[in-house]
Amino acid sequence: MKQENIRNFCIIAHIDHGKSTLADRILEQTGAIEKRELKSQMLDSMDIERERGITIKLNAVQLTYQYQREEYYFHLIDTPGHVDFSYEVSRSLAACEGALLVVDATQGVEAQTLANLYLALDNNLTVVPVVNKIDLPSADLPKVEEELENIGFSRDEIIFTSAKTGEGVSSLLRAIIERIPSPKGNLSAPLQALIFDSLFDAYRGVIISIRVMNGEVRVGDVIRMMETGATYEVVGLSINTPKEKSISILKAGEVGYLYASIKSIQDVLVGDTITLDMNPASYPLPGYKPMKPMVYCGFYPIDANKFEDLREALEKLKLNDASLVFEPETSKALGFGFRCGFLGLLHMEIIEERIEREFGIDLIATSPSVVYEVILTDGSKIMVDSPVKMPKRELVSKTLEPYVKTSIFSPSDYIGSIMELCQDKRGTFINMEYLDQKRVMIHYELPLSEIVYDFFDKLKSYTKGYASFDYEVIGYRESNLVKMDILLNGEVVDALSVIVHKDFAYNRGKVVVEKLKEIIPRQMFEVPIQAAIGTHVIARTDIKALRKNVLAKCYGGDVTRKKKLLEKQKEGKKRMKKIGSVEVPQEAFLSILATKE
Amino acid sequence: MNIRSCYIHIPFCKRICSYCDFCKLFYDTGYVSFYLEALKSEIEQYYHGEELDTLYIGGGTPSSLSISELEKMFSILSVLKKSSSCEFTIEVNFDSITEEKIDLFKKSGVNRISFGLETTHPWILEKMGRTLDLDYVRHIISYCKSVGITNINVDLMYAFPDETLQEVEEDIRFILSLDVCHVSTYSLILEEHTKLYLTGVKSIPEELDAKMYELICSMLSDFCHYEISNFARDDSFSKHNLCYWQNKEYYGFGLGASGYIGNVRYSNTRSITHYLQKNYRYEEEKLSSCDKMEYEVILNLRTKWGISKTKFYQIYGKRLLDVYDYSELVTLGYLRECDDFIFIPNKFWYLSNEIIVRLLEVCSYE
Structure with missing residues (x-):
């Protein structure tokens, strides 16, 4: 395979703009698959991916295409479509020379369209703008053309397609060949191969997706991971066409899979460089960053007996997902569970759903928390990923929290509401760009914890669903953070503790306290519900003591009926969870934990 | 009988x-x-x-x-x-x-x-x-x-x-x-x-x-x-x-009347037509030992005397404490123990369902 005849590219788009359907159509038109074999969205292999319309794990496929009597090899690299996985996206992009930027003809340019475009430009990719779904009656081509012009494309660059009908796909394939440059690796240099994805296979161990930048790798070579230093002997090389095909060598410019009996996914870091142990490259490829979980929460099995099953499920998921971290955690209110770390909220939701669906374990997830940096009075620094781990106030000299830069893309009608929301969320305004007269991109710096809390839901409701948004983490900043506890009858309910900005503690506390009051029935005694920072109570309400629960009248004829009534009450009691001395309806309590408020 | x-x-x-x-x-x-x-x-x-x-x-x-x-x-x-x-x-x-x-x-x-x-x-x-x-x-x-x-x-x-x-x-x-x-x-x-x-x-x-x-x-x-x-x-x-x-047996005669005889609590029909046709019994509840003990607790605790531990043992051949572990409720003050008797103090009578239900909940019979 000549490097000149190779095209490595990916498809990038805002969520739901038709990326996977377009990929399917490309597969079909290059003859890689017959139409009848084509399950909708061939590249997404997991059920959840197909249902949610998003791509979780990467996939690379080799396609062959005849053009002007030459045979071309396309390597289509699929990328995750969500901000949580932006690092993985950037590594996939680094494996390519070009990108197809897909824009929905009915929706136009959106936040992730831009975020992805910038990522592609950062990686020096040649970008081909594609307007998709042109078959839809609501398609507004002039508008989308104008928007693309506004972000730097010329009108004649744009390719119009309908992935549904296949219209325009052949001109797209020609554009891929004509516009996207071929790889220009040095075949004789020491091996440098970029890891852009990995997958655990029960029989072969970790399977690594690589793009060879320079040099070559063969079956039998001893390879070395430049970041971790781990060495392995290559057992096999292959490429999907999309059926798997074994090969014996991967050369500069090519994309494929490598496996080497690797048992631990910890040795395989996305973004790391593979070289040869005998003849190593002198430096790794640029761009590696360790992936750090940004959002943490507790997972508890609703059925306490399923704790070990949950551990097993997490371990299995971790085989495929190096970014998932977890450790056992105990809660007085919830029993035994795990503190888990995720790249972001979507990542968390996906893992939660997979545990419930694939492993059949009903879970309760505590409210998500970000990782705080706490400088103690003795000058030492600790990272706090759970309110339980927050040191006592008198030991803390300062607290820092992660901030993100958000790009909010919205019709200009909602500028006011968006700015109000961002201000409410402790945001700092950076700037605002008009893409055209009606569409605007607003940049704010916001604490990540606010995003994790309810920012996204609020943004959607403030803008009637018109705004889209994206964010990137920009570092830690000092912030006046406190741990707020919720006390039920004087006892802290650990599962409800949160770390919150001091100015917001009162409102947050009030909401939780009121909600608890709604769900907890009267008890034998008066139950105070308090929100407190340390010993300082900031919100309080009381559940009045139960005054009457009696069968006033009980004579001969009533006896059986009254016993049944008491049995009913007994059944009701079984659905109660005891938190300290207070009985709380299990389901309602879980619903409080489950909501982000 | x-x-x-x-x-x-x-x-x-x-x-x-x-x-x-x-x-x-x-x-x-x-x-x-x-x-x-x-x-x-x-x-x-x-x-x-x-x-x-x-x-x-x-x-x-x-x-x-x-x-x-x-x-x-x-x-x-x-x-x-x-x-x-x-x-x-x-x-x-x-x-x-x-x-x-x-x-x-x-x-x-x-x-x-x-x-x-x-x-x-x-x-x-x-x-x-x-x-x-x-x-x-x-x-x-x-x-x-x-x-x-x-x-x-x-x-x-x-x-x-x-x-x-x-x-x-x-x-x-x-x-x-x-x-x-x-x-x-x-x-x-x-x-x-x-x-x-x-x-x-x-x-x-x-x-x-x-x-x-x-x-x-x-x-x-x-x-x-x-x-x-x-x-x-x-x-x-x-x-x-x-x-x-006191959970004792009794006859109940007449329309809609209830009685308790042997191991059965029964109710008569509430339909006058059926009754006049001499179809008296409407339903019968056959009581297990567990049911009987529950009735004993539910009914006895309505009175100021409460449950007699001796009487309970005589009837059921088991210690009350072994069947219903009332110790926590006694500690909390919801039940009081006085010589042979376990009873609900006056001040909690109006909450007696709560207390009885908790006692029934801790039943360790069978």
Whole structure:
């Protein structure tokens, strides 16, 4: 395979703009698959991916295409479509020379369209703008053309397609060949191969997706991971066409899979460089960053007996997902569970759903928390990923929290509401760009914890669903953070503790306290519900003591009926969870934990 | 079998009270005679000749029957053997009672009368669908005493929608003025299928209800508060009702009546047609040891004496503590242990369901 005849590219788009359907159509038109074999969205292999319309794990496929009597090899690299996985996206992009930027003809340019475009430009990719779904009656081509012009494309660059009908796909394939440059690796240099994805296979161990930048790798070579230093002997090389095909060598410019009996996914870091142990490259490829979980929460099995099953499920998921971290955690209110770390909220939701669906374990997830940096009075620094781990106030000299830069893309009608929301969320305004007269991109710096809390839901409701948004983490900043506890009858309910900005503690506390009051029935005694920072109570309400629960009248004829009534009450009691001395309806309590408020 | 108690149900009423969900029928002379015939057959079929310590005629309104009907009823009941100290009670309403009927009761061996007073307030009486002449109440009660029936109960209902604490106080004061030896008080229960429930009225707040109860208890402090809703002067407890609360067996005859015999709690049909066709039994609950123990706990804990550990062991062959671990409830103060007895302290009586349910919850039987 000549490097000149190779095209490595990916498809990038805002969520739901038709990326996977377009990929399917490309597969079909290059003859890689017959139409009848084509399950909708061939590249997404997991059920959840197909249902949610998003791509979780990467996939690379080799396609062959005849053009002007030459045979071309396309390597289509699929990328995750969500901000949580932006690092993985950037590594996939680094494996390519070009990108197809897909824009929905009915929706136009959106936040992730831009975020992805910038990522592609950062990686020096040649970008081909594609307007998709042109078959839809609501398609507004002039508008989308104008928007693309506004972000730097010329009108004649744009390719119009309908992935549904296949219209325009052949001109797209020609554009891929004509516009996207071929790889220009040095075949004789020491091996440098970029890891852009990995997958655990029960029989072969970790399977690594690589793009060879320079040099070559063969079956039998001893390879070395430049970041971790781990060495392995290559057992096999292959490429999907999309059926798997074994090969014996991967050369500069090519994309494929490598496996080497690797048992631990910890040795395989996305973004790391593979070289040869005998003849190593002198430096790794640029761009590696360790992936750090940004959002943490507790997972508890609703059925306490399923704790070990949950551990097993997490371990299995971790085989495929190096970014998932977890450790056992105990809660007085919830029993035994795990503190888990995720790249972001979507990542968390996906893992939660997979545990419930694939492993059949009903879970309760505590409210998500970000990782705080706490400088103690003795000058030492600790990272706090759970309110339980927050040191006592008198030991803390300062607290820092992660901030993100958000790009909010919205019709200009909602500028006011968006700015109000961002201000409410402790945001700092950076700037605002008009893409055209009606569409605007607003940049704010916001604490990540606010995003994790309810920012996204609020943004959607403030803008009637018109705004889209994206964010990137920009570092830690000092912030006046406190741990707020919720006390039920004087006892802290650990599962409800949160770390919150001091100015917001009162409102947050009030909401939780009121909600608890709604769900907890009267008890034998008066139950105070308090929100407190340390010993300082900031919100309080009381559940009045139960005054009457009696069968006033009980004579001969009533006896059986009254016993049944008491049995009913007994059944009701079984659905109660005891938190300290207070009985709380299990389901309602879980619903409080489950909501982000 | 050692049955010492018997309940007789007379379902007829001259008017139907708006809150009542007992088994009742409009009074109709024709029906009464057929009914008494069917009652006679039922007793003949099931009664095994035990000597009774208590006999209780309830309703409905037994006093709504005419003199001749009452005479017929008493003659039917004469097959029931009564011990020398038998407590023989009949329920009476003021709007149907006469001196003549009281004379008949006396002659027939009745030695206890339970009067349904319910309230003294005209506006509540009207909503209840009842009538009452307070002077007549005073007169009838003193007449009872004059013929030698001194064991008298008065029923009072409270917590009627919109009723005030003040009104309850006036009711109690009136009852105290009657100088009777027994008072039963009930917080109104809005039962489904009653006229009152169907008009959509709402219960009073539980705080006020509890306050009314506290007021009643304090005003009746000269009485012995021996059961959640019952007060007696000296030792004039209702022996018949104690039979229920002590989980003892009893016959129940008549439309919709319930009984407890051997291992079975049964209820009679509430359909007059079925009853007149002599299809008496409607449903039977066969009791396991566990059920019996539950009844023992539920019923015994209604009284000030509570559960006797010795008696429990004698009946069930197990220690109460081994079946229901009450130690935590004792620590919390919801149950008290005193010599042989476990009981709910007075101040928690109005929350007794909570306590009983917790005790049932810790059952370790089987």
